[in-house]
Amino acid sequence: MEKLKNDLFLRACKRQPVERTPIWIMRQAGRYLPEYQAVRAKADFLTMCKTPELAAEVTIQPVDIIGVDAAIIFSDILVIPEAMGMQLEMHEGKGPVFYNPIRSESDAKQLKKVVPEKELEYVLDAVRLTKKELDGRVPLIGFSGSPWTLLTYMVEGRGSKNFSEVKKLIYNNSKLAHRLLNDLSDVIADYLSAKIEAGCNAVQIFDTWGGILSQKDFLEFSLPYVQKIISQIKRKDEPVIFFAKGVHHNLEKMVDTGADVLGLDWTMNLGEVRKRVGDRVALQGNLDPTVLYADRNYIKQEVISVLQSFGEGNGHIFNLGHGVLPDVDPENVKALVRFVKEESKIFHCS
């Protein structure tokens, strides 16, 4: 049994007592860090994902430099569609592009079945190497996109304003959409199970585009597949975090998926959500990422404001409400972590 030097994050996920609120930051291994940029200068984004030494290096950077309470394996949600045979180009800043999006039965026939231990072995190698190098300092998080979010990218092919193509698919060929979502769910469950097997202490499912759906469509095309994944993941007591950006409704049903933690974006009221579902799940979030553009004093006040919103007691993991932005000052990110560590103690004194 692994002994972690700092298990605050895992305890918070399970709503167990902690001395202070743990913090990690979505996209913490990223462009805002000069140390990341130095690695990135030597290799393109996908090469970094596929080279365990590089992935491990940037995964551990924020633990050393920023002082976060968990590492999250450096990777991208689109490695799954890429492993299915889709040609992926990453344009940092502009976003990823699939030049041959999936929009018909015949497009879908081109997709290959993925066995994570084969096609995505490089991620598992990166997990194993990172675990070794972390040497129990903090837990390691693995992640995947949700089936709906991966389908959105696969069908749109690139960034979208109105998400017309994926909406056309679900309204005009819902059978194909459901088949693809179902297949993706199986791959994702296998992938997250393999990550846990390789050493991840928790996994997060990102439903980045759940918020473009009506409530009815979210309940048809996104949520059931997340539930299916969570029921299929092979785990001992590794927590599952479900982060559905922009989804402000159906909180109770999100809890019913079996997730241990709900991630909240910065438009949500942490305290109100806790009142509704805080007896069943831990909550993660939810500082507006743009607050890191402000001065340190303002950041500190906003940290206190988020801590107060959750209130006293257990079951809170501090995070931003979305990924850290590439042009923030790393010193502000360090200050954020310091403020959370200092200011959260009094919320756990009883």
Added chain:
Amino acid sequence: MEKLKNDLFLRACKRQPVERTPIWIMRQAGRYLPEYQAVRAKADFLTMCKTPELAAEVTIQPVDIIGVDAAIIFSDILVIPEAMGMQLEMHEGKGPVFYNPIRSESDAKQLKKVVPEKELEYVLDAVRLTKKELDGRVPLIGFSGSPWTLLTYMVEGRGSKNFSEVKKLIYNNSKLAHRLLNDLSDVIADYLSAKIEAGCNAVQIFDTWGGILSQKDFLEFSLPYVQKIISQIKRKDEPVIFFAKGVHHNLEKMVDTGADVLGLDWTMNLGEVRKRVGDRVALQGNLDPTVLYADRNYIKQEVISVLQSFGEGNGHIFNLGHGVLPDVDPENVKALVRFVKEESKIFHCS
């Protein structure tokens, strides 16, 4: 006193009895219509806004062709910043661009005070001409962006993913942000008053970017200015519609602004919102605009679903949850209007 042949929309805004649910469609005078494209082929977008004959023509098109129960004057929310001296370029499809965004005190000094009857007289002329040509067939709606939404465009200068620049402004120079928001509120109140004076039967305030703010920031930087505008608009009984896209919280406070109608995007639950605030305001919305990509039968089912969500009784104006998309089939838009007219009668029989 003007006698309208069809005043269903106005009665619904006031929660008065109607025989059926009225419908109009955001961006109904727009690119999906070949008749609009024919006009657009002869003049660029801003020229259309500034030529009352062209603006009136495309404003009336959806009344004749689609059969909507209200017209909305063809214009753009950015005519106000343009009148303040900002150089505006419209790239249809790509969105508008201000080449000299406002980010500092000295940038702000360049902005001119606007008297709508002077700098925006062309809009008022378009309203007067449209009223004459409509000849009382349906009511005419005027509109403006909210102060927050206009400020966002003025500061960002172009479409944005993270809205970093306007967030930097509010966090690092909130005094300047508040001064600009206050000045914009005064102009917008004057502008909407002038539109009503020129003949508009109702006005809508679009807070397109209210949803990028945390709940706390929305209550500081957007909502109070909408409230200020509504309190300042000179009107007899012309209703005010407040549409804050992506703002799922603070519904009660949105009602407290004095708005007669809340517009809802397609992620909201119309029935639940009605339960919470339906005794104080009418509700407008909220079919997912992408449903118009589906076949007619699906559209019909979704129309019924929206009508059922609101339920029986008064105070519902049917609309999409956001603007109609440029690549939908106009026949589907016509079918939508027909379905609402046919299917809504039974919700008003008692």
